[in-house]
Amino acid sequence: MTYTITDLANEFGITHRALRFYEEKGLIEPARKGQTRIYSDRDRTRLRLIINGRDVGLTLYEIRQILDSYRKDDVTEQNRIAVEFFRRRLAAVKEQRARVDDQIDRLEEACERLAGEDIEASAPRRGSRSRQAELRTGTH
DNA sequence: GTTCTCACA
DNA sequence: TGTGAGTA
Numbered sequence: 001m002t003y004t005i006t007d008l009a010n011e012f013g014i015t016h017r018a019l020r021f022y023e024e025k026g027l028i029e030p031a032r033k034g035q036t037r038i039y040s041d042r043d044r045t046r047l048r049l050i051i052n053g054r055d056v057g058l059t060l061y062e063i064r065q066i067l068d069s070y071r072k073d074d075v076t077e078q079n080r081i082a083v084e085f086f087r088r089r090l091a092a093v094k095e096q097r098a099r100v101d102d103q104i105d106r107l108e109e110a111c112e113r114l115a116g117e118d119i120e121a122s123a124p125r126r127g128s129r130s131r132q133a134e135l136r137t138g139t140h
Numbered sequence: 141g142t143t144c145t146c147a148c149a
Numbered sequence: 150t151g152t153g154a155g156t157a
Contacts, residue, residue, distance in 0.1 A: 005142070014151095016142080021151060035143060060150070 003039040005030075011044075012051050022050055025060045027067060058089055 005016045022028050023037075027050055030037040039047075046067060053063040062085050069081040 017152065018150085020143085025150095037142085054150085 001041055003044060005037050005039070008039055008044060008047060012047060014051070019047075022047070022060065025064065027060060027064050056086075056089060057093060058085060062089075 003011075005019055008014075009016045009019055019028075023030065028039075028043055028046055030039045030043050032038065049067065050060075050063055053066065054060070058066075066078075066082050066085055069078045072078065
């Protein structure tokens with residue numbers, strides 16, 4: 001089975017521009033009929049990997065390195081390389097989450113501090129006692 | 141319809 | 150990590 005650039009673009013919800021972009025970056029090398037690109041099932045499988053990798057935040061360069069490892073026959077080695085990239089990305093994403101959580105905490109605290117008195121009357125903060133109430137009574 | 145290139149965010 | 154416009 002073969003596919004045109006529009007076939008795969010439609011199937012994966014990307015533009016034909018993106019497909020050529022991936023090709024330019026060396027992630028995929030479709031055959032040519034004249035000047036027109038002809039994508040094989042193998043190209044389609046690689047594209048699926050590209051999209052999945054992109055969706056979890058890997059760079060195209062990282063995806064290419066994983067794809068390149070598939071030129072080896074050693075499946076164990078392929079998996080080792082992929083896992084290496086996944087772990088690294090996982091650590092980065094978790095770090096991002098920690099920063100986001102910290103920002104949320106700071107913003108919530110600031111809001112409570114600045115507008116707490118007004119907001120509290122109508123919408124009590126979570127927990128049985130608000131921070132403001134604790135401050136007023138001096139208890140914890 | 142598909143290709144390529146250049147500018148642009 | 151792509152998009153838009155213009156072209157052949």
